[in-house]
Amino acid sequence: MITEVRIPNIAESISEVTIASLLVSSGSIIQENQGILEIESDKLNQLIYAPISGKISWKVSEGDVVAVGGLVATIEETQESSETLEILEREPVEAEIIRFPSDQKPPYQGKRFVPLKEKKSLRDTSERGEIRERMSSIRKTISRRLVSSLHESAMLTTFNEIYMTPCIQLRKEKQERFMEKFGVKLGYMSFFVKAVLEGLKAYPRLHAYISGEEIVYRQYYDICLAIGTDRGLVAPVIRDCQQLSSGEIEQKLADLAIRAREGQLSLAELEGGGFTITNGGVYGSLLSTPILNPPQVGILGMHKIEKRPVVLDGEIVIADMMYVALSYDHRIIDGKEAVGFLVKVKESIEHPEALLEL
Structure with missing residues (x-):
């Protein structure tokens, strides 16, 4: 069975949100009520939780703007997710933290917007480089409201x-x-x-x-x-x-x-x-x-x-x-x-x- 994950209707004044952070990767096995996605609007940030356990497939990327009701992911209920849930309920174990080398580079070439928390870790490769940071929905709202005021x-x-x-x-x-x-x-x-x-x-x-x-x-x-x-x-x-x-x-x-x-x-x-x-x-x-x-x-x-x-x-x-x-x-x-x-x-x-x- 495949379940769709859509942007909820948070409030009448909010018609669209920005995908702030994908907390799991596409293809991951997730558990019901696990936090999977952080969205931000011009008023607040909100965490979206998985409605069921299963394998998740993202339909959006970080930084995308999605209308309320828009599809962001599908979750396929699998035998693997059921077995994982059964094992977790029977014998909880500590999660292993996997760290990748800091000099590992992504295969993607070209412009890439990164979260603010990553900005400080970026290394400038030229004498006079620049780093571009996408303005968050909240920052854009603050900017607009202050000028309006x-x-x-x-x-x-x-x-x-x-x-x-x-x-x-x-x-x-x-x-x-x-x-x-x-x-x-x-x-x-x-x-x-x-x-x-x-x-x-x-x-x-x-x-x-x-x-x-x-x-x-x-x-x-x-x-x-x-x-x-x-x-x-x-x-x-x-x-x-x-x-x-x-x-x-x-x-x-x-x-x-x-x-x-x-x-x-x-x-x-x-x-x-x-x-x-x-x-x-x-x-x-x-x-x-x-x-x-x-x-x-x-x-x-x-x-x-x-x-x-x-x-x-x-x-x-x-x-x-x-x-x-x-x-x-x-x-x-x-x-x-x-x-x-x-x-x-x-x-x-x-x-x-x-x-x-x-």
Whole structure:
């Protein structure tokens, strides 16, 4: 019996996908529910599993663009696959890893697109060579959306700095108890999510969006948290943040971060959101201007915490400071509102006790 493997209908907004990686070779004996194929769309990556055991025959190659419902492989159920499955169930064994010499070259001549992970292993054979890398669907979408954001919004950025020492001290004091209660570390992001909530409640236009000639005000608080991955930047949503404790926010963030880097986020987790927080500080950024995530009209950029001399209570002291940046859409948000929002966030972080529930 031969079974066809087709691209599933992931979501209404996705009509085609790119074949990111074939995880087994054509002619291989595979097992039911084994991961065989990774696909990527302009929104997410997804693993496709074998519906049955048998010998697989690919109808596509890596890099191909295939419509939803398109045929990608056939699986022939064979006696060999049945016997293999029976042996595996009876006596599991460790798989042997076979490595080929690094200097082994493929017989194919001409241009060849390779996965990013292989690029660093390629050796330049000329004095002034070039390596071409195919843009992934996610990278093309990021590129298109960023350019669109700059063209379709009146984006401005305002800056402030936050005295982080009180937050650092509180985090250090409560870390052990927080870990015991919630099973995750207390980071800075939960403080900033809580501070942003205070700012959005005081300045609701920063949580609104434009629809035609109307301004639509959201009555809920879904916050996007930008996460860097090997495939590009994604911004999964933590929904109804106003109902979550600091521990619940950190738990959700830890889970989203792991699955984002593994390419396991669902489409629903990437859609929506009324405001975005991004943290360039984890990469060492001291100051930047974050770009809006449309149709959102506000995004907060966190940065590196750095010790520097500042004046506090009339004296010069060494303090832990962080620059923060708020990019906003000037079409519906005035500078007064933007500055007021950022000051609200600053004041909340500088008095962190009210933000932490234990």
